[in-house]
Amino acid sequence: MTVDARLASDEVGEAGTALDAGVGAAAAGATRGGRGHRLGRAAPWAVGAVVAALVVAGSALGLHLSNVHNGLIAASFTAVGVVVVSRRPGHGEGRLFLATGLAHAVMFFGRQYGAHLTDGGGTLPGATWVQWAGVWPLPLVLVLTGVTLLCFPDGRLPSPRWRPAVAAMVVAGGALSLTSALWPVEYADDSLSLHHPLDIGGYPTAQQLWNGPGRTAYLLFQLAWVVGVVVRLRRAHGDEARQLRWFAWAVAVGAGAMVLGLVLFRSPTLGVLAVPVIPLTAGLAIVKYRLYDIDLVIRKTLVVGAMAVLVTVGYVAVVLGVGRVLGVSAGPSPLLSLVATAMVAVAFEPARRRVQVAADRLVYGRRASPYEALARLSAQLSGDVPHVDLFSGLASTVAAGVGAAEVTLWVGADGELVAVASWPPPTVPGPPLSSTPRALASLGDGGRTHVRPIVHQGSLRGAITVTRAPGDVLAPSEDRLLADLAAQAGLVLDNVGLGVELQHRLHQISVQATELQAAAKRIVAAQYEARQRIERDLHDGAQQRLVTLALSLQAVADRAEAGGDADLAARVADARAQLIAALAELREMARGIHPAILTQEGLEAALGFLAERAPLPVRVDVDLDRRLAPDIEATAYFVVSEALTNAAKHSGASAIAVTATAMTSTSGTSTAMSTSGPGGGGGGRLVIEVSDDGRGGADGHWGSGLQGLVDRLAALDGRLTVHSPPGGGTRLEAEIPCG
């Protein structure tokens, strides 16, 4: 609550600056929040008491028609303000109402006091000054009233962009009030009985200023709040829209009363008397906006008003027009009345229906035809729409189709129905609409909610509930449309169910894929370690033993030689030579399993060895600024090894170029960027390229060796591409993410 109050005081702060500048200073001071709870609670009642005293005392001083509206505004705005602030403490709009009421009470009393004549025909003591105090604040009060209306219903300006406009209004209002306080500009055309208490020079200039920019400013003040309300009305939805519609309705009724009064009675009295409707309705909208369906009120008002006008105009037209044709005098004639009544009666129902349709369109906006509603639904169904959006789409389609105030879509079997979407959409996105499962029978709500079960393939899949205003029955065509939409909804829910199942499967598959990928990575790592271990075992075991054996054979040969057994010596020497050859083969094998130079010195040295040994000229370009992970280096090495072997065997090339380049995501060529493999990690990639100038068309030659490499690369999130157009050489490109 404290937080609310503080927020509210911030909100009203910008309006408060306007108040401080003028007569509302006292009211503003009293109503501004943040000065403690006690003051905050007592203030509205204090303002109410002051206004009541001023209005009662003023009224006791007589009836002055030109001042009645001030009293009415003071009383109605203050009363509504007190109610709003006491129900919703800290509500900015309530405080603005209080300020507006108080300002008008001051003006009302000042003018009443000045206009009162005593029994002796004289004025009350200090009458000129008291009246003056009720006159000059008018421009500022107009600004205050405008701001109050601008800030409806939440006490905030429609947007921060309005601040400069409000500031300009306050400045203009202040200047006009100052002018009015110094010179009798307002006295000239107002029915004020007393003269201005001050008499200083420059009056003609002031009056000129007043007549020109002053009146324009008055007009702009009115325009500002009307524009503000219209902007807000267009933007608002949900509860705020309902509040604003109440307000707009009241303004329209007030304006209608004013026009009617001016036309019929040539007097603004009717309009003035209707003024309290605006604050009363506004207060109702703030405090109890959910109580009544404003749309229904507006529609009925429109229909009744339009029909009243039509009947009156028709009646008058018939009586006057037919009477003239028949030569009957314009006076009351039973016959003509009868004819007119009959004609009006005949025309009434068709006219009412048309007016009703027009009013509906005005209130609800253009309603989708049944065909459009179905077409829209099927468009949503065929589109790639997430199912949550599909649900809200369905709800809004139903709402557009049958013109409902509220539509809710329920999904589930009977007894397990859960609301999944509603129209109008909830203003605050967040928790589900209703978490408790409901039974189909419990969804109906008196006569206002129509329930349509959604049945597909014989089983209940959900329900649509449509809520309309009380007494607003579903037309047969709307009922049929609702039934059609419910049937379509069955299909939607079925599809969504399939979609959910599919998503579930896809999720499972992606989980499995991740696990497989991890497993493959582990296998590659394990394979790398195994190869390294075998190479090490060979190095420290078999190779050492065989070398030592060669030494022993040498010693034996020497002995035989020394013993004169040349034949044995030769045989042993031969055995040693064979052993040396075996050692060379074993060396090759060990290197094929895992090149020690790769572990010890890295990719560049290891690729250099491959190039030395290749049966074709090989150019190696390595651009690496660091050692890479062992399994990445090993994979790259074996890719090159396999590619060189294949090129030598099949390509008929005269030369081969090998490049190994480490690329970060920020560097590298754009073409290299675009071929980035999946799961690039930190963005770094090792790109290996082996290209020859051979005959190309090598797609068929790649055997199991390449498949093994593809698997290894895949396990490391890498990829392999082979470009081998016939006659165009072969280019093999491998990419491995390397952090």
Added chain:
Amino acid sequence: MRVMLADDAVLFREGMARILLEAGFDVAGQAGDGAQLLELVLAQPPAVAIIDLRMPPGHATEGIDVAVEIRRQAPDVGLLLLSQHVETHYAVRLMTEFDGGVGYLLKDRVSDLAAFAGDVRRVAAGDCVIDPELVARLVDRKRAGDPLAALTARERTVLALMAQGRSNRALSDELYLSAKTIEAHVRNIFTKLDLPPDAGDHRRVLAVLAFLRS
């Protein structure tokens, strides 16, 4: 001639010590790793330290590391690196880092005692020794527009022996050719391959290796 051995494979080390002894070498010390060898060498520097390239603790290039350290602390000790594999990468590194008196051979070579004893002596004398298998691999390497094709068979032999670290005198001894003939061959090779003029044995090995490798 005093030699010291370092190898973590005890059987091989013992076998090598035995045949070196038979060939008249004084095996003054044996070590199982680089640190142990360094201690022995610094105590009584031998003419040559024969070092396994891959030793504990990391089984990577500990042999080269200890060789560098020996050269820094006892510059007169010849260094002969043995390995199960011979890599151009290491050969170039050894030729670059050491100014002569260094060798790099397959372990297999030890079993050919006569050749091996010669290699040890050449390292002791400050020459360079590069394994013939490595050199053969480099000479046989396929090149685009191969410049070696311009060489005669004899010149190729001379080139390979140069790459193995033979000096001109060693060449003339080994090929039974006069010093003058060898010099002519070497000059021809350098001209045909467009190598920088002969600047000492060790630099010559490096230049030839670099040429063969590129």
